[in-house]
Amino acid sequence: KQEVTQIPAALSVPEGENLVLNCSFTDSAIYNLQWFRQDPGKGLTSLLLIQSSQREQTSGRLNASLDKSSGRSTLYIAASQPGDSATYLCAARDDKIIFGKGTRLHILP
Amino acid sequence: AAGVIQSPRHLIKEKRETATLKCYPIPRHDTVYWYQQGPGQDPQFLISFYEKMQSDKGSIPDRFSAQQFSDYHSELNMSSLELGDSALYFCASSLGEQGWYEQYFGPGTRLTVT
Numbered sequence: 001k002q003e004v005t006q007i008p009a010a011l012s013v014p015e016g017e018n019l020v021l022n023c024s025f026t027d028s029a030i031y032n033l034q035w036f037r038q039d040p041g042k043g044l045t046s047l048l049l050i051q052s053s054q055r056e057q058t059s060g061r062l063n064a065s066l067d068k069s070s071g072r073s074t075l076y077i078a079a080s081q082p083g084d085s086a087t088y089l090c091a092a093r094d095d096k097i098i099f100g101k102g103t104r105l106h107i108l109p
Numbered sequence: 110a111a112g113v114i115q116s117p118r119h120l121i122k123e124k125r126e127t128a129t130l131k132c133y134p135i136p137r138h139d140t141v142y143w144y145q146q147g148p149g150q151d152p153q154f155l156i157s158f159y160e161k162m163q164s165d166k167g168s169i170p171d172r173f174s175a176q177q178f179s180d181y182h183s184e185l186n187m188s189s190l191e192l193g194d195s196a197l198y199f200c201a202s203s204l205g206e207q208g209w210y211e212q213y214f215g216p217g218t219r220l221t222v223t
Contacts, residue, residue: 030208098154099153
């Protein structure tokens with residue numbers, strides 16, 4: 001059974017710093033890995049989707065990598081801003097989408 | 110671009126009442142998924158439909174049922190509501206049921222059971 005783990009559960013960093021969020025999954029037989037952003041009480045905003053054949057995807061200040069063999073993905077946020085404060089969820093897709101419990105990110109002004 | 114539409118966006122019900130949530134997929138998408146996200150929890154898969162047939166089932170309570178109609182919209186019917194059913198319910202749609210198709214998520218319906 002697929003399990004997705006995100007570490008750390010919460011993170012506070014000063015504005016302007018680069019940071020890395022980690023996601024690990026137990027079953028490497030996935031179709032893709034997706035990163036979402038969720039503001040409190042709000043919906044899921046898809047940030048990046050990495051297909052199993054890909055190693056990374058980039059969008060603006062965000063870069064996500066995927067290493068299927070080790071069961072890991074990272075989300076790199078460059079030059080963090082207070083508006084980046086949110087919960088970031090990763091989700092692994094095999095026959096279902098399995099979400100991690102998220103990392104609550106707080107960017108300090 | 111058209112997105113997944115969910116209605117209503119907010120719903121307040123009392124215990125033991127029934128609720129119906131609706132999901133309108135992106136045009137040409139034939140696969141719909143339902144997820145439940147309790148307070149402080151990660152989203153959990155409930156059920157999915159492909160071409161109007163149930164394709165997969167997750168942790169959906171027996172009190173809940175769902176279907177996909179001929180126009181591909183889907184409805185989640187929830188009966189005998191309990192306090193623990195209070196959650197954000199997401200619908201997602203995709204072009205097909207195969208795993209490589211991206212799921213596009215709707216804004217969610219917030220259900221509060223009092």
